[in-house]
Amino acid sequence: MKYKEKKLDKILKTALLLDIEPEEELNRSILEAWKENSSMKKDRKRKVAIAVAACMILATGSVLAATKYLKMGEVAEKSGIEMEHSFSEENVTEINETKEAGEYRFTLLGIASGEAWVQSSLSQQITDLQGMYAAVAIERLDGTSMADTSDEQYAELRFFISPLIAGLKPWQYNIVSMNGGYTDIVEDGILYRLISCDDIALFADRELYLCISDTVFYDTNAYQYDENSGKISRNTEYDGINLLFSLPIDASKADRAAAAAYLERLEQSWTEDSKDEAEGLEEVEKLMSQLEILLADGKYEEALTGFIAVGELSVIAPDKDGTYCYEYSDETECTVSYFYPANFINGRDYMISYGDSEDGWVKVIILVLTENEDKTVTVQRYEKKNELN
Amino acid sequence: MTYQEFAELIETEGRSIYVFCCHLAGEKEEADELYQETMLKAVERFGQIELSKNPKSFLLGIAVRIWKSKRRKYLHRQQIAPEESLDQKVFEIDLAGTKDSPEEIYLSQELCKLVRTEIAALKEKYRISVYLYYSLEMSVEEIAAALHIPKGTVKSRLYKARAIIAKKLEEYGYEV
Numbered sequence: 001m002k003y004k005e006k007k008l009d010k011i012l013k014t015a016l017l018l019d020i021e022p023e024e025e026l027n028r029s030i031l032e033a034w035k036e037n038s039s040m041k042k043d044r045k046r047k048v049a050i051a052v053a054a055c056m057i058l059a060t061g062s063v064l065a066a067t068k069y070l071k072m073g074e075v076a077e078k079s080g081i082e083m084e085h086s087f088s089e090e091n092v093t094e095i096n097e098t099k100e101a102g103e104y105r106f107t108l109l110g111i112a113s114g115e116a117w118v119q120s121s122l123s124q125q126i127t128d129l130q131g132m133y134a135a136v137a138i139e140r141l142d143g144t145s146m147a148d149t150s151d152e153q154y155a156e157l158r159f160f161i162s163p164l165i166a167g168l169k170p171w172q173y174n175i176v177s178m179n180g181g182y183t184d185i186v187e188d189g190i191l192y193r194l195i196s197c198d199d200i201a202l203f204a205d206r207e208l209y210l211c212i213s214d215t216v217f218y219d220t221n222a223y224q225y226d227e228n229s230g231k232i233s234r235n236t237e238y239d240g241i242n243l244l245f246s247l248p249i250d251a252s253k254a255d256r257a258a259a260a261a262y263l264e265r266l267e268q269s270w271t272e273d274s275k276d277e278a279e280g281l282e283e284v285e286k287l288m289s290q291l292e293i294l295l296a297d298g299k300y301e302e303a304l305t306g307f308i309a310v311g312e313l314s315v316i317a318p319d320k321d322g323t324y325c326y327e328y329s330d331e332t333e334c335t336v337s338y339f340y341p342a343n344f345i346n347g348r349d350y351m352i353s354y355g356d357s358e359d360g361w362v363k364v365i366i367l368v369l370t371e372n373e374d375k376t377v378t379v380q381r382y383e384k385k386n387e388l389n
Numbered sequence: 390m391t392y393q394e395f396a397e398l399i400e401t402e403g404r405s406i407y408v409f410c411c412h413l414a415g416e417k418e419e420a421d422e423l424y425q426e427t428m429l430k431a432v433e434r435f436g437q438i439e440l441s442k443n444p445k446s447f448l449l450g451i452a453v454r455i456w457k458s459k460r461r462k463y464l465h466r467q468q469i470a471p472e473e474s475l476d477q478k479v480f481e482i483d484l485a486g487t488k489d490s491p492e493e494i495y496l497s498q499e500l501c502k503l504v505r506t507e508i509a510a511l512k513e514k515y516r517i518s519v520y521l522y523y524s525l526e527m528s529v530e531e532i533a534a535a536l537h538i539p540k541g542t543v544k545s546r547l548y549k550a551r552a553i554i555a556k557k558l559e560e561y562g563y564e565v
Binding site: 011017022023029 | 399412421555
């Protein structure tokens with residue numbers, strides 16, 4: 001059996017052997033593009049990343065005529081994102097609401113939804129981004145500049161900014177799970193974050209929020225979710241930044257049927273993987289049941305079809321408590337099986353189990369126990385791996 | 390990340406990433422594009438700190454995400470203009486000189502092509518794990534880190550993939 005597995009491993013390795021390298025010209029063009037991007041950053045200071053977060057305690061909230069900030073359309077433009085009909089004034093709902101927390105002032109500039117696209121300056125590739133957008137300005141309360149996206153200190157900043165939906169568990173439904181991402185730019189010492197995710201306007205008949213916390217991902221300590229009302233609120237005991245803005249999306253954009261279909265699709269995508277992963281183990285469990293039936297009926301030969309005997313026969317005597325101890329080891333670990341006087345039928349009994357083998361495959365093990373006249377038990381181990389479909 | 394650091398990253402990890410892109414895309418042009426985008430995205434998206442932890446897993450994770458987001462475009466392009474596959478271009482060269490032992494004789498070019506075809510027909514999640522495990526010889530732990538999935542999930546995917554391939558080969562009359 002082991003020989004067979006090694007053979008299959010060898011076949012797979014040989015079949016996938018690829019003695020190939022990227023052409024020098026290709027690597028050169030990548031390095032050139034990096035240089036070009038790097039020099040562009042001096043002007044545009046652009047950085048793209050996936051969902052994340054950052055900093056401290058809440059103070060006050062106010063709505064300002066934020067003339068000193070870039071408009072949402074300008075943030076998008078400088079981030080290299082264009083929207084159909086652009087992020088124009090009629091497309092964007094301006095909010096300009098400011099809240100302070102920790103060392104920072106956060107201003108929710110506005111929100112928009114629709115279809116947009118990004119043209120990468122590096123690869124000339126256009127990526128469609130359809131969904132909801134929100135722009136937030138972040139500045140330091142002491143007036144010092146935010147770290148530029150090319151600075152090392154920028155990597156230390158952690159701001160998790162995400163839309164949340166009343167009635168949906170926030171730790172399950174947030175920017176990470178709803179196919180979101182963000183773009184950061186720094187202009188005149190102010191960090192602007194443009195976030196995007198699937199369009200939550202479908203849920204506009206519920207309360208919609210934008211959370212800002214100082215965590216890497218959504219933190220259940222920072223917010224409270226009322227299972228009965230579906231409302232999401234700040235945890236006032238939280239020692240850190242846990243802001244919560246309301247998102248004023250026009251309730252007429254709500255579409256309950258589409259929202260339900262979206263949730264179904266989303267949840268399906270989450271469960272698809274785990275279902276498939278379970279398949280393999282389900283098959284093992286099924287085999288185990290079949291083996292149990294055969295062995296209980298004394299059909300050892302049939303049950304052991306496809307199994308191979310591993311190791312030498314072991315003769316085990318019971319200890320003073322009458323317990324038998326069978327010990328064996330493979331390449332990576334030592335396993336000890338304990339059993340009490342077995343229920344011998346025609347002088348034989350069995351134990352079956354399964355687990356990961358040393359090379360990552362599921363291994364089914366049958367111990368066949370043969371009763372001896374002197375109260376000892378002879379044990380032969382049989383194993384089977386990779387035979388399930 | 391400095392220019393020098395980026396150049397070193399390409400030097401040390403570039404080949405592995407490129408091999409993986411070749412397997413995934415199956416076409417040289419698409420593989421080049423995927424590789425280029427992966428390397429640039431890595432710099433664009435993340436700082437030096439994250440890269441220094443486990444650059445290979447990190448880059449492969451990016452390649453997978455890009456591939457998944459772009460595959461419809463790639464598939465569409467392949468339908469419009471079928472290109473010479475990597476099978477024809479590359480694998481033939483690799484098999485030269487592997488016929489020294491009886492074992493290697495057994496691993497004929499025909500069998501390898503068949504195996505590659507069957508691997509290509511696997512569900513994407515199984516296929517990706519197989520490429521990472523057998524082609525890049527990554528450990529289960531490294532694959533789990535690259536794909537952001539538990540180790541048990543990686544094992545399960547590899548187990549399933551092996552079982553499928555073994556069954557197919559047996560159907561074709563090969564003893565495995």
